[in-house]
Amino acid sequence: MAHSAGNESASSRLRAMLPPVNFISIHYAYFIVVCMFASLIFWASSNPAHSISYPDSLFLVVSAATETGLNTVNLSEMTTWQQILLFLLIIFGSAIWVSIWTVLARKHVFETRFKDVVRADRLRRANRPSLGSLSRLRFMPSQGRRSLNVIPSPAINDTPDVVGKSTSSPVNLDDPILNVHEHHTQCTGTTGFSDKNESQCSPTLAHIAFAESPHSSPEKHPPTGISTAAQYGYLGSLNNATRRIGSHRHEPMEPERNEKGEFSVRSLFARAAGRNAQFHDLSREERRVLGGCEYRAxxxxxxxxxxxxxxxxxxxxxxxxxxxxxxxxxxxxxxxxxxxxxxxxxxxxxxxxxxxxxxxxxxxxxxxxxxxxxxxxxxxxxxxxxxxxxxxxxxxxxxxxxxxxxxxxxxxxxxxxxxxxxxxxxxxxxxxxxxxxxxxxxxxxxxxxxxxxxxxxxxxxxxxxxxxxxxxxxxxxxxxxxxxVRSGGFYVIAIPSLYIGVQVLYTIMMYISCFPVVITLRHTNVYEERSLGIYSGDPVPSDIESGSHGPSGVTGLARQLSHSGTSAIGRVFHHTFTWHGVGVRTPSTNPAANSRISFIGQQIQGQLAHDMWWLGVAVLVIVTIETSNFLADPVTFSVFNVIFEVVSAYGCVGISVGLPNANYSFSGGWHTASKVVLCAVMLRGRHRNLPVALDRAVRLPGDEMHDEEEEDHRLRRSVTIRGVGFNEG
Structure with missing residues (x-):
């Protein structure tokens, strides 16, 4: 037993040292693995063999993949295959390329959620051919759990009374997001939506779609026994206008609930939309409607x-x-x-x-x-x-x-x-x-x-x-x-020939190049409070709450770290790489401290804290390594030139002051150790402009996202109330 407990403890400590599996950590893994693999291919492709050293090969590959553009070897001296490899790395390292796969992954998760539903329904129809040519599936509560009621629907010309008399057979389904309906058409049987009019399709094959976008019947009011959301589909916009999504009619829906208490989808966008496209106080059925909108998007x-x-x-x-x-x-x-x-x-x-x-x-x-x-x-x-x-x-x-x-x-x-x-x-x-x-x-x-x-x-x-x-x-x-100069990395006039004031300005611009987009990206995050570390449900240690150990709460923090079982190496590892994204801070232990928080100020502060120590340490290490070069040529290897190169690498820009007798970048004249340090700087800089791991647009859909959205809404409301109370007091 003791040996087993020891193994579990060691396993827990090892897991604590590893990064969490999220968008940021997967992004790091992608670039590290691709760069290591490509560097070996690049190095082996040199002609003559190994004429480009492995450190230079690694540097060039990392520079291409991170979109930095610094080069320690003239590209014209490489083989055509090496140039093609760099060309491919430039494309596969693009931020847009990565975002495409993020969109496809989230879309795929939506689709796989209801593949099993489609398969189960086809099996049911094969075993029960008497259900007729048109069936409608919808979610209904059944004995405290979610189930799928199959309601046989009439043909196109049948009256609503027939529907009301139909019987149903429950099929269990454990999916909180999707609500699907199925009808037989001779349209393509792919998963998705069709723009074709229902009258143009004869009843033969299956077509699957979200229930919030059905081919609605001509009646304005749904038949008894079928919910409003299952009968009609709506999308709202910022002007609170609501239009029916169907192939027959497009009429506005009454904003009130009907006599059965079924919701009007108009209220989904009229009353529930908050800051940063955050929706709150939605029912499960309304969430499914919203999920359908997001899937189509x-x-x-x-x-x-x-x-x-x-x-x-x-x-x-x-x-x-x-x-x-x-x-x-x-x-x-x-x-x-x-x-x-x-x-x-x-x-x-x-x-x-x-x-x-x-x-x-x-x-x-x-x-x-x-x-x-x-x-x-x-x-x-x-x-x-x-x-x-x-x-x-x-x-x-x-x-x-x-x-x-x-x-x-x-x-x-x-x-x-x-x-x-x-x-x-x-x-x-x-x-x-x-x-x-x-x-x-x-x-x-x-x-x-x-x-x-x-x-x-x-x-x-x-x-x-x-x-x-x-x-x-x-x-x-x-x-x-x-x-x-802000990101492109090309130059039409040699940088050393520009006056020093322009060079200093370019250094500043390279550093702040990503700020406008990144700050906007994080400030519009649906989970802004959560991404900033403001959690309403975080326990407050008793020693901090009582103030017995001073305002800093150092003892309480030490106790928390001790209870977590995370080793010192693991803590350094986590804080160094910020696996949840730039600007994400440790959850606050004092809710009152958030009453006057400035979100943009917090993001800028987090960005500076994320950047400055990396830049400072990198410059110090490289200057120390390059001492011999500095002593031999203090003008070329000046501290400013090193700072310029490091900032260019960290900003993934790529312009360089160069060398007097070479056409490649200034870093091409550095020692091997300095080049490796700059590779780490480029990788780190490539990840500073990413959305935080808590960003809704990079997370896979699931129940927990809805819970967190509701919690963030309560946080925002409570912070606003505390701020008003503070100002009035």
């Missing part, structure tokens, strides 16, 4: 986002490759690069904000090529800082086109789904925000890029490297550099 996004991702790159790469091949083939040919391949590589690198270029001089040979710079600038914006803006614009434009070009009853479900996405974007996707926050992003995008642009033009007055350009080139180059 995921189905639309699962098509729109991949098309956005691939079409932007396809068109951009072809446009660049064709122009360079026809108008400016000399720079790539001098580097032994095919002009088409340069355009394709640089197009993907620009869209994914990598900054890697097959040319040794990056974009300097194209200083006066306006078409190339404008095209790449648009790709840089579309793939990163302006992605939420462009995506919302596309969805809004699609909705407007459908409203103008189609009738009221055509594509009605798609229109309602698009409206739901625009009204409640953060319930379904990470980088899509409400209207007000999107306009704020537009303002910040214009402001920050304008500051960089104006600074480039003014702070370089008298600089020979800039004054030698024509006025047109100087304007376009300054604009391109302003767009690229």
């Amino acid at each position: 995921l189905r639309v996004l699962a098509v729109v986002i991949p098309l956005y991702f691939f079409l932007w790159q396809l068109i951009g790469c072809i446009a660049l490759g064709a122009w360079i091949n026809h108008h400016r083939p000399e720079p790539p040919l001098r580097n032994g690069i095919n002009p088409w391949w340069l355009g394709i590589f640089n197009g993907a690198s620009a869209f994914n904000n990598s900054g890697m270029s097959l040319l040794d001089l990056n974009m300097i040979p194209f200083q006066d090529s306006y078409y190339v710079l404008v095209t790449m600038g648009l790709l840089i914006l579309a793939g990163n800082t302006a992605f939420p803006i462009f995506l919302r614009l596309i969805l809004w434009g699609l909705l407007q086109v459908l409203a103008v070009a189609t009738g009221e009853t055509e594509f009605h479900e798609l229109k309602e789904t698009l409206q739901f996405i625009l009204d409640y974007p953060r319930r379904v996707y990470t980088n899509l925000f409400p209207q007000r926050q999107t306009w704020w992003l537009v303002f910040m995008l214009i402001l920050l890029n304008s500051v960089d642009w104006v600074a480039f033009e003014l702070l370089n007055i008298g600089n020979p490297a800039v004054e030698s350009l024509s006025k047109g080139s100087r304007v376009i180059d300054g604009l391109f550099q302003a767009v690229a």
Whole structure:
């Protein structure tokens, strides 16, 4: 027994040292595993063999996968296969690429929830062929548990009285989210929804859909025995307008409950919508309706986002490759690069904000090529800082086109789904925000890029490297550099040739490059209170509550850690990697301290705490390692240049001050240990702009999400009440 207890204790300590399985930890695992595996392939692909050392191979692979773009070896010296490998890593490391798989995973979970239901119903129909050609399935309470009542429905022309006399047979189902109905059609038998009119389908095959989007009957009021939610489907919008989702009629529903107390779905969006698209006080049936809305939104996004991702790159790469091949083939040919391949590589690198270029001089040979710079600038914006803006614009434009070009009853479900996405974007996707926050992003995008642009033009007055350009080139180059410095990583003028004021400004801009989107992302989180560590149900240790050990509660914290059985290494491991996301803090033990909390202030504070010590430690370690280089050349290996390189790596930007006698990045002249440290900095920086693990848009659907949403609503309300009471007092 003692030996068994010891094994269990050791197992508990080991589990405490491991990170939780959530979006953040899976994201880390994906990048670490891919980089380690790809680095071996890259290293083995060198020609001559191992001509690129393994540390350099690892550095280049990590730089490509994290979209950093720093290079310790000229890309033109690599084999074509190595260049292709970096090209693929740039695509597979993209934030949009990762978000696509998140959407597909959540959509898949929704679908697998009712596959068993469909299978069970088909088996039932095979054993009971007398049920008729039309059946309706809906959830009903049965002896304290959920069951699925199968209510045989009449044919299209049958009267409602027949339905009221039908018998039902319960089929147990343990699914809190989905409510499905089934009807026989000759339409395709896939899981999902059909835009075809019911009258166009004859009764042969099965088609499965959510009950909140049924093919409703012409009667305004549902027959006795069938719930309102099962008979009709509705989606609401911010203007509280409600429209029926069906293929026959689209009429508004009465907002009151009927005589049976069944809910009006209009109230789902009219009364229950709170801050950050948070819904509260919903019944189980209303939650199922909301789940149907979210599933349809995921189905639309699962098509729109991949098309956005691939079409932007396809068109951009072809446009660049064709122009360079026809108008400016000399720079790539001098580097032994095919002009088409340069355009394709640089197009993907620009869209994914990598900054890697097959040319040794990056974009300097194209200083006066306006078409190339404008095209790449648009790709840089579309793939990163302006992605939420462009995506919302596309969805809004699609909705407007459908409203103008189609009738009221055509594509009605798609229109309602698009409206739901625009009204409640953060319930379904990470980088899509409400209207007000999107306009704020537009303002910040214009402001920050304008500051960089104006600074480039003014702070370089008298600089020979800039004054030698024509006025047109100087304007376009300054604009391109302003767009690229925040995330793109390309440069059209060598960074060391810029005046020091511009270099300092670029250092600041590289660090804050992700702030507008990330702060907006976390501030619009449905579970904002929970993500900030404000839990209403957390127990308060008695020693802290009584104040016997001082306001800091150090003894209580030590006792908590002791009871948890987590080792010191495990605690350091957890706090170092912040497995729940940037800005997530330890749950508060004093609820009164949250009465005047500033959410945005908390997020900025968490971001700074997350960043600064990593940057400080990295700079200190690298400067110490590079002491010999500093003593030999204190100007090139100055502390500022090291800071510039580390911030560029942490911000996943990739511009570099370079080396006097080489075309690759400044880090290419460092010792191996310094390169490995910078690899860790790049990996850490790639994860600083992620949504927290508690973000609804990256979590799989389940009962606990509804409970947490209700709890967050109570937290928000209690914090507001305490704040009002504090101010009045």
